[in-house]
Amino acid sequence: MKRSLLRMMTELSSRKFVSRITGRFAKSSLSRRWIPRFAAMYKIPVEDAEKRLEDYRSLNDFFTRRLKPGKRPIDTSAGSLVSPVDARITGCGVIKDGLMLEVKGQDYTIEELLNSSPRLTQYLNGYFWVLYLSPTDYHRIHSPCEGDIVESEHIPGRVYPVNEFGLTSMRRVLSRNERLVTYIRNDIGEAAVVKVGALNVSSIKYVEPMPKKLARGDELAYFEFGSTIVLLTEDGTFQPRSDLKTGDKVLMGEKLGTLIVRNQA
Known part of the structure; x- marks a missing residue:
């Protein structure tokens, strides 16, 4: 009750x-x-x-403060995919036939999350990270990899909370809330940075001027109050770190794993 x-x-x-x-x-x-x-x-x-x-x-x-230079070093290892934000991992894993499984007890479809984008077929068996930013965290969003911005989309929606209560008690808030999606194409494949709005988030803002080409760690956008990032990689192009799991805390610039050349066999 x-x-x-x-x-x-x-x-x-x-x-x-x-x-x-x-x-x-x-x-x-x-x-x-x-x-x-x-x-x-x-x-x-x-x-x-x-x-x-x-x-x-x-x-x-x-x-929406910036930090002093050097406070968030960017991992420089070859092919590194880094966390775009300071956050707690609330879900991660292989996408299975278009489903992100068991994110706080709920399954999400890539089709719904990406608003039926024609690009969604590239992510049906890729990898996902759900990264929750609390009010404590640094709230600027950076590029997880180098590459070109090939598309961005604003998806209108609600502003349900994306905290523990919202993710467990409300129905699929990550794909019902307002979202801003940035698709970044690199030499290996493509990554989608899905910025999810939330209760008391007045807006999600891109930096100005909006870049077309990004280096790993370049500033991309920022949240006005806390929210969540869903980071997606294309099918067969990513090897995650073996020591990261749901519940862990990551910092912007920290390595999440390695982008790998897709097996063409």
Whole structure:
């Protein structure tokens, strides 16, 4: 009964206008006074931030902060696919006939996640990572590999929470929420970076000017408040690290595995 009530309340509060109201406040100068309290509440390492707390103009300005140079070294090993964000792994594994299996007890179809994109056939038996960003985390999104941006798509949707409750109690939130998808083509294949909006995320923003060619670790976009990245690789082009599993924490630039030449046999 209690869980059903929470689910109903979440349905009612997951309208875009709620996030817009929250976003307007977070971008206002009035929100500046909340920055020290917010940083203390979530134990954010403010010494890593590019600027001093008092130099941020709003809570949103602090939330989308850049870090001091060198705070997130990018793995340089050949063919490395790196985490595009600071996050906790909430799901990872081989995509099986178009299904991402057992993400917090639910299965997701690639077709639904990618909004029936013609490109989805390239990912039906690839690999996936679901990476959850908490309010504590650095919220800028970087390229997981080098390559060219060959397509981007905005998919309208809801703004359900993508935390533990949202992923376990709501129906397939990753493919029902608003999403911004970037497809990156490299020498080995293609990767899809699916940026999933969430409750109180007023928007997902690309950096400006929007790059066409990316180096591994280049800044790509950012979340205004916390959310999730789903990272996909094409069929037969990725070998994951053997020591990473669901529940582990990764930092932006950390190696997730290696891009490999597809077996043509």
